[in-house]
Amino acid sequence: MNAIVDRGWISRLQRSPELDADSYADFCEGMRAFIFGPLSQAMAPQTKAAVDKAKAAGRDLNRVNDVRALFDPLPIVAARNRLLRTAQEMMWRRYREAFYANAEAYAAELADYDRKGPGSVEYDPVWDPPAYVKHPIHIQPGGYGGDPLAGYWYHHASNVFFIGQNTQDEYHISLARALGVPADGKIRRIIELGCSIGQLTVALKERFTQAEVWGLDVAAPQVRYAHKRAVDMGVECHFVQRLAEDTKFPDGHFDAVTAFLLFHEVSLEAGANIVKEAFRILRPGGVFTVFDFPTGFTTYDPYFRYFMEVDSKDNCEPYSVDFTSSDFDALLTRTGFTIQRGSHEVMLARTTYATKPA
Numbered sequence: 001m002n003a004i005v006d007r008g009w010i011s012r013l014q015r016s017p018e019l020d021a022d023s024y025a026d027f028c029e030g031m032r033a034f035i036f037g038p039l040s041q042a043m044a045p046q047t048k049a050a051v052d053k054a055k056a057a058g059r060d061l062n063r064v065n066d067v068r069a070l071f072d073p074l075p076i077v078a079a080r081n082r083l084l085r086t087a088q089e090m091m092w093r094r095y096r097e098a099f100y101a102n103a104e105a106y107a108a109e110l111a112d113y114d115r116k117g118p119g120s121v122e123y124d125p126v127w128d129p130p131a132y133v134k135h136p137i138h139i140q141p142g143g144y145g146g147d148p149l150a151g152y153w154y155h156h157a158s159n160v161f162f163i164g165q166n167t168q169d170e171y172h173i174s175l176a177r178a179l180g181v182p183a184d185g186k187i188r189r190i191i192e193l194g195c196s197i198g199q200l201t202v203a204l205k206e207r208f209t210q211a212e213v214w215g216l217d218v219a220a221p222q223v224r225y226a227h228k229r230a231v232d233m234g235v236e237c238h239f240v241q242r243l244a245e246d247t248k249f250p251d252g253h254f255d256a257v258t259a260f261l262l263f264h265e266v267s268l269e270a271g272a273n274i275v276k277e278a279f280r281i282l283r284p285g286g287v288f289t290v291f292d293f294p295t296g297f298t299t300y301d302p303y304f305r306y307f308m309e310v311d312s313k314d315n316c317e318p319y320s321v322d323f324t325s326s327d328f329d330a331l332l333t334r335t336g337f338t339i340q341r342g343s344h345e346v347m348l349a350r351t352t353y354a355t356k357p358a
Contacts, residue, residue, distance in 0.1 A: 004105045012168050014232070016156050020176040021098035024090070027338035028161045030086040035080060036163070043076045047303045050074065062300040064309050071306045085314045092140055106149050113228040118236035121227035123220035127241065132267045139316050144196070144219040147206045151225020155197050162347070165263050171346045175260055176203035178344035180287035180353040182255055187211050189254045191281070193244040194262035195273065198226025202235045215239045216247060245273035252283040260291040261349055264323040271323065275335050285358035288337065291349045293320070295328040
């Protein structure tokens with residue numbers, strides 16, 4: 001087993017073990033910037049012209065198959081779809097290779113950090129999660145939790161996904177600042193549901209320094225890496241591998257609960273159960289802050305419908321179409337929350353403040 005290569009930190013980001021991997025990722029990041037910049041701009045007038053022509057001919061554009069028949073034949077759209085999928089595959093593959101070149105050393109490092117503080121981590125190495133979380137979301141090999149080193153390479157690859165705009169946790173720090181606070185101002189305990197590698201969890205602790213802050217995720221590799229990173233940063237957080245719909249915490253235990261881009265990644269049934277669990281573990285007057293895609297669409301812009309359908313298939317987002325079509329506000333209200341829309345937006349995710357009545 002070789003020693004881990006430490007290439008140092010860039011502020012909040014520890015460099016990957018290989019310069020070549022970072023250079024490769026720069027190329028993938030450039031591809032994504034091109035896809036969502038110049039290519040999308042060039043594509044827009046062509047998709048609009050196709051829609052205008054179809055509407056003039058009286059075609060029905062509310063059905064997915066009809067929308068696909070409209071856009072799939074356009075060469076620029078086909079190129080966009082293939083480039084986006086390829087860039088995603090490339091970023092996962094290269095960073096995974098970088099860490100697996102010395103897999104035993106990284107596995108040993110995680111085991112060592114399991115026993116370190118500040119903070120704590122709890123996980124079950126033989127736990128079998130429910131079927132709905134076993135999909136390779138975002139075409140990540142093995143999904144979020146199917147690879148013991150997933151946290152390491154997920155962190156670096158996700159920076160490519162964010163097109164370099166979150167290398168210093170900028171998005172997550174902004175989310176922490178936007179967290180809803182109870183009317184009485186008391187924040188003693190906070191939990192993030194679906195915490196992944198804990199970037200928002202750490203940012204919450206940095207904002208609410210006196211609070212006990214928890215990060216919960218279904219994937220052991222994610223919470224283990226989250227704990228390792230928090231320890232390296234000297235931030236005391238507590239990470240646990242559990243289901244967001246069955247947290248095991250007592251009734252009314254938290255003053256604030258939050259979730260970032262969680263609900264469009266789970267089934268509608270699981271999402272409903274997560275909302276019920278958030279209500280249960282919040283104290284009266286507590287606030288559940290949800291950052292996720294807008295919902296409640298009964299009709300779509302044809303290209304948005306097409307984009308969501310392609311993303312669902314090509315990027316393995318099996319639940320996102322159902323979520324964006326659902327009435328999430330109604331679900332929150334039925335559960336007992338009163339809701340208010342916030343103004344903060346990150347990666348198409350809007351902010352919803354759901355308060356448990358005092």
